[in-house]
Amino acid sequence: xxxxxxxxxxxxxxxxxxxxxxxxxxxxxxxxxxxxxxxxxxxxxxxxxxxxxxxxxxxxxxxxxxxxxxxxxxxxxxxxxxxxxxxxxxxxxxxxxxxxxxxxxxxxxxxxxxxxxxxxxxxxxxxxxxxxxxxxxxxxxxxxxxxxxxxxxxxxxxxxxxxxxxxxxxxxxxxxxxxxxxxxxxxxxxxxxxxxxxxxxxxxxxxxxxxxxxxxxxxxxxxxxxxxxxxxxxxxxxxxxxxxxxxxxxxxxxxxxxxxxxxxxxxxxxxxxxxxxxxxxxxxxxxxxxxxxxxxxxxxxxxxxxxxxx
Numbered sequence: 412x413x414x415x416x417x418x419x420x421x422x423x424x425x426x427x428x429x430x431x432x433x434x435x436x437x438x439x440x441x442x443x444x445x446x447x448x449x450x451x452x453x454x455x456x457x458x459x460x461x462x463x464x465x466x467x468x469x470x471x472x473x474x475x476x477x478x479x480x481x482x483x484x485x486x487x488x489x490x491x492x493x494x495x496x497x498x499x500x501x502x503x504x505x506x507x508x509x510x511x512x513x514x515x516x517x518x519x520x521x522x523x524x525x526x527x528x529x530x531x532x533x534x535x536x537x538x539x540x541x542x543x544x545x546x547x548x549x550x551x552x553x554x555x556x557x558x559x560x561x562x563x564x565x566x567x568x569x570x571x572x573x574x575x576x577x578x579x580x581x582x583x584x585x586x587x588x589x590x591x592x593x594x595x596x597x598x599x600x601x602x603x604x605x606x607x608x609x610x611x612x613x614x615x616x617x618x619x620x621x622x623x624x625x626x627x628x629x630x631x632x633x634x635x636x637x638x639x640x641x642x643x644x645x646x647x648x649x650x651x652x653x654x655x656x657x658x659x660x661x662x663x664x665x666x667x668x669x670x671x672x673x674x675x676x677x678x679x680x681x682x683x684x685x686x687x688x689x690x691x692x693x694x695x696x697x698x699x700x701x702x703x704x705x706x707x708x709x710x711x712x713x714x715x716x717x718x719x720x721x
Contacts, residue, residue: 414465415511417453421446424505445498452477455699456668458572466506471516474499476668478520480702493522533669533676538659539565545657552617553636557649559607559614560633560641564667566604568674568692571643571667573599577632582611599693643667679703 415423425443428434434442453459457473478492500517507515534542546557563574573591581591587603603611611632623629624638631640646667654665671692678688689700 414467415506417450417459417461417464417466417469420466420506420511421450421502424502427505441494442498442501445495446502448481449474449477449495449499451696451699452480455694455696456480456570458570466503467512469516471519472666474516475520476666496520496522533673534659534665536677538657539673541657542653542659542665545653549653549656555610555614555617556633557653559610560646560649561653561670562604562607562610564670565674566607567601568671568678569601570671570693571646573693574667575633575641575643575646578630579632580630582632584608584612597693599690601691675700675703 421443424446425439428439428442429436450461453464453469453473454461456476478496481492481495496517500515500520503512503515503517506512543558543561546554546561549557551557560574563569563577567589569577577589577591581589582603583590587605587608588600589603590598590600592598618632618634621634621638623631623634628634628639633641635641635645650665650667650670651663654662659665675688675692678691679685682688685697685700685704688703689697692700694700
């Protein structure tokens with residue numbers, strides 16, 4: 412399969428719509444706009460460098476996450492979500508037809524047929540407690556490591572790629588913070604809640620009993636069972652395992668990305684400060700951060716409901 416990059420693939424697709432399919436320039440612009448929004452989402456949430464992203468690396472999970480989040484951006488409109496799905500499906504169908512990709516990652520994603528009551532993209536406090544209790548109750552020798560990992564997600568909102576790349580030297584215990592290089596090689600500073608500090612300190616004696624297999628592992632904060640830097644895949648499977656053990660609704664859909672959403676939603680609910688949240692999440696574009704204002708709608712409705720009868 413060809414390793415064509417995302418921007419080049421989009422340009423080729425738009426030309427195809429106009430030159431071969433006879434679509435109007437306005438219609439082609441709608442497709443281009445949808446793909447542009449998807450591209451920005453891949454940059455912000457999954458740290459992809461679009462200029463270097465081969466289209467055959469984009470998978471169903473990333474598309475599903477995008478479509479789930481776009482529901483919030485577009486005020487729970489199934490029509491908006493379906494249009495974006497149709498744009499993506501047409502794009503990947505074109506790539507498949509041209510033998511640029513083997514499989515169309517949108518094939519098994521269904522359109523929304525009725526008014527959408529979307530599942531929450533974040534865990535509420537009750538679910539968080541159930542989830543963390545499941546880790547404690549599992550009582551494995553990796554319990555302290557897994558608690559520390561999950562509390563970094565829930566209190567800091569890191570991407571899974573950022574978490575697995577944390578080094579011991581990134582933790583500053585004196586001022587309770589982590590400083591690391593995130594997307595675009597930009598330095599990020601994130602204060603650590605005392606619960607996170609405590610969890611990391613509890614984990615470190617266990618970590619120090621593991622013999623690192625290489626120099627990279629010696630630097631890593633979180634190690635695998637085999638003494639390597641823990642992988643994103645291992646963390647993803649671990650999150651699903653504990654979500655199932657906790658008996659959470661739609662446990663199979665709980666991912667590190669959902670834990671990042673949990674942090675962001677709870678932080679916004681507490682502070683209403685989008686600018687600080689943007690910095691903590693490492694978003695270059697505040698429009699990506701604005702999906703978390705969905706919480707305001709619930710609070711506005713509750714405020715109206717509590718008005719006295721006239």
